[in-house]
Amino acid sequence: MSTTAKTHPELSEVFNKDEQRVNWHDETLWWIRQKRDKSAHSIPEWEVLREKASQIKNNALSNLAEYLVSFEEKALANGIIVHWAADAQEHNQIVHQILQKHDIRQLVKSKSMLTEECHLNEYLEKQGLEVIDSDLGERIVQLAKEPPSHIVLPCIHKKKEEIGDLFHQHLGVAAGTSDPQILTEAARVHLRETFLTRRAALTGVNFAIAETGEFVVCTNEGNADMGAHLADVHIACMGIEKIIPKRKHLGVFLRLLARSATGQPITTYSSHFKKPRAGQEMHLVLVDNGRTVQMGREDFRASLKCIRCGACMNTCPVYRRSGGHSYHYAISGPIGAILAPNLDREKYADLPFASTLCGSCSNVCPVKIDIHQQLYKWRQVIVQEGYATSGKKMSMKIMNYTLSSPGVYKTAGKAGRWVLKYIPFAVNNHFNPWYKQREMPEVPKESFGEWYKKNVK
Amino acid sequence: MSRDKILAVLRENQPELVPLPAAMPLARVEILELQAKFKAMAEGIGSTVHLVDEFASIEPLIAARFSGEKRIVSTVKELVSAVIPAFELHPDPHSYADVDVAIFKSSIGVAENSALWLTEDQMGTRVLPFITQHMVMIVPLSALVPDMHTAYQKIGEAGYDFGTFIAGPSKTADIEQSLVLGAHGPRSMDIFIYA
Numbered sequence: 001m002s003t004t005a006k007t008h009p010e011l012s013e014v015f016n017k018d019e020q021r022v023n024w025h026d027e028t029l030w031w032i033r034q035k036r037d038k039s040a041h042s043i044p045e046w047e048v049l050r051e052k053a054s055q056i057k058n059n060a061l062s063n064l065a066e067y068l069v070s071f072e073e074k075a076l077a078n079g080i081i082v083h084w085a086a087d088a089q090e091h092n093q094i095v096h097q098i099l100q101k102h103d104i105r106q107l108v109k110s111k112s113m114l115t116e117e118c119h120l121n122e123y124l125e126k127q128g129l130e131v132i133d134s135d136l137g138e139r140i141v142q143l144a145k146e147p148p149s150h151i152v153l154p155c156i157h158k159k160k161e162e163i164g165d166l167f168h169q170h171l172g173v174a175a176g177t178s179d180p181q182i183l184t185e186a187a188r189v190h191l192r193e194t195f196l197t198r199r200a201a202l203t204g205v206n207f208a209i210a211e212t213g214e215f216v217v218c219t220n221e222g223n224a225d226m227g228a229h230l231a232d233v234h235i236a237c238m239g240i241e242k243i244i245p246k247r248k249h250l251g252v253f254l255r256l257l258a259r260s261a262t263g264q265p266i267t268t269y270s271s272h273f274k275k276p277r278a279g280q281e282m283h284l285v286l287v288d289n290g291r292t293v294q295m296g297r298e299d300f301r302a303s304l305k306c307i308r309c310g311a312c313m314n315t316c317p318v319y320r321r322s323g324g325h326s327y328h329y330a331i332s333g334p335i336g337a338i339l340a341p342n343l344d345r346e347k348y349a350d351l352p353f354a355s356t357l358c359g360s361c362s363n364v365c366p367v368k369i370d371i372h373q374q375l376y377k378w379r380q381v382i383v384q385e386g387y388a389t390s391g392k393k394m395s396m397k398i399m400n401y402t403l404s405s406p407g408v409y410k411t412a413g414k415a416g417r418w419v420l421k422y423i424p425f426a427v428n429n430h431f432n433p434w435y436k437q438r439e440m441p442e443v444p445k446e447s448f449g450e451w452y453k454k455n456v457k
Numbered sequence: 458m459s460r461d462k463i464l465a466v467l468r469e470n471q472p473e474l475v476p477l478p479a480a481m482p483l484a485r486v487e488i489l490e491l492q493a494k495f496k497a498m499a500e501g502i503g504s505t506v507h508l509v510d511e512f513a514s515i516e517p518l519i520a521a522r523f524s525g526e527k528r529i530v531s532t533v534k535e536l537v538s539a540v541i542p543a544f545e546l547h548p549d550p551h552s553y554a555d556v557d558v559a560i561f562k563s564s565i566g567v568a569e570n571s572a573l574w575l576t577e578d579q580m581g582t583r584v585l586p587f588i589t590q591h592m593v594m595i596v597p598l599s600a601l602v603p604d605m606h607t608a609y610q611k612i613g614e615a616g617y618d619f620g621t622f623i624a625g626p627s628k629t630a631d632i633e634q635s636l637v638l639g640a641h642g643p644r645s646m647d648i649f650i651y652a
């Protein structure tokens with residue numbers, strides 16, 4: 001990851017150099033978004049489900065401390081060893097110590113965005129340990145020495161020919177292979193060997209249940225289960241916001257998660273871990289890393305409701321055309337752009353601006369997070385705190401002024417339409433970062449206000 | 458200690474308690490409709506569904522279908538024969554690495570997504586439904602429920618150590634979104650529904 005010092009517009013520019021790839025990326029994600037729509041529309045009570053999910057999460061957040069205490073108590077009674085980590089550093093140390101205690105130097109890992117957020121792999125590798133990611137997409141980006149570019153589809157930015165090259169180099173697949181079936185089979189053989197030889201497995205957590213002390217891990221590949229059920233030591237890591245009050249609430253979330261993510265009716269495996277296997281040691285690490293602080297920011301608190309389905313990325317016109325790596329944070333797309341500034345305002349000051357504020361993200365979010373409104377609010381905070389570039393500061397000031405005054409808004413709308421029509425180069429220039437790679441919209445002949453006045457009596 | 462610090466900051470920062478919503482309303486659906494829905498969903502995600510009139514007709518069908526496979530194990534007591542050996546518990550999960558076919562019986566099948574609920578007791582050992590190359594699931598028609606809410610209602614307060622919903626064979630679409638069955642777990646799933 002050599003990308004930390006660059007901003008979203010600079011990094012998108014790198015991605016945008018290959019126009020065909022941008023179009024392909026855009027179309028692939030849009031196709032997934034359409035699958036999500038079809039799947040959602042097949043459930044007549046979809047909107048009721050979203051509302052329930054949102055309310056359950058609101059309750060969970062409003063009582064999180066008590067739910068965590070209750071979860072811990074039940075989990076301990078179930079025989080799970082519970083750890084608490086204030087930040088990424090402590091999380092990494094806890095995992096390392098568990099491995100050291102058992103004298104284990106090799107770890108097999110299923111998908112966990114939390115460990116990406118904490119940079120666990122780099123940490124363990126620096127200590128001389130070997131980490132193998134077992135989700136196929138994560139294994140691919142790991143072989144390419146890249147971070148995942150999407151939380152659900154980690155290698156969505158890679159072409160099959162590139163994956164073939166990686167597998168040729170690392171797994172001995174014949175040069176020039178690009179057939180997904182053959183490549184998947186090669187990975188299956190390679191990872192089966194890994195599962196069978198690792199004594200420790202790490203998994204993420206999708207939901208943890210306060211009432212019972214169990215946690216649920218959802219995968220399509222079955223890699224979390226292969227790792228956990230074969231290993232002597234199972235370590236599960238979760239952000240504290242993953243708690244839901246009761247087991248029956250899973251009925252709501254499991255119906256929403258996969259449908260929102262890929263359009264599937266449910267993930268292939270939804271595994272409920274309640275007690276360790278006989279003879280196995282099971283650890284659970286509860287991680288804060290900024291979440292308790294975000295809880296105190298009323299405007300951004302709702303971002304903690306996120307169930308990491310990825311729907312907001314798939315629908316985002318900016319994500320689709322700039323790629324996940326341009327967000328230079330473990331969680332990309334609209335929700336990542338809200339979570340990142342919570343951790344480091346200066347480093348991620350650019351991210352809330354990587355949005356058209358079209359609201360599509362908020363419309364698809366299964367837990368009804370007001371994503372685009374939070375992005376707009378972050379922009380204001382970032383400008384006020386002086387982290388924005390001068391160009392952005394000026395346009396923000398104008399935007400604020402315009403939106404808060406109906407008279408000016410009307411005039412500005414007229415002026416805007418006039419400018420786009422008669423002097424388009426005033427907008428279509430390099431001072432407007434969103435003009436790059438695209439034509440500006442055609443100018444409507446009349447404003448919405450004018451149309452409304454004429455048509456609605 | 459981080460635990461107390463985290464809880465203290467949370468207590469300070471979390472909003473006023475908001476109540477939980479009322480339970481989801483559950484729709485009532487005819488049992489035959491459930492079977493049709495379940496079958497359509499299962500086939501849509503790569504499973505093969507066999508509808509049989511009685512339990513006794515399942516054994517010959519399985520024996521014929523997997524006649525070429527070397528190691529078959531059945532965790533279903535009533536479904537053991539000369540060609541289908543019973544599952545035997547070995548403390549080392551690695552000893553199941555060469556299982557070709559494993560047979561299970563599920564007590565809950567969800568029509569809206571074809572997910573089948575299995576608990577550790579029904580698996581024989583936890584790794585078996587994942588490590589086997591092919592998977593067979595037996596479900597009585599009476600085990601079908603319309604949706605996830607009804608499924609959890611049926612699971613209720615049950616005290617399992619490990620349980621999982623399984624919907625179809627293991628799969629991935631990580632390479633350019635092409636669907637490939639058999640990522641790490643079973644390459645196929647055969648479901649027998651009997652009346």
Ligand code: SF4
Nearest residue numbers: 306307309310312365
């Ligand atoms: S913010 Fe909403 S849409 Fe985006 S990943 Fe989270 S739950 Fe999904």
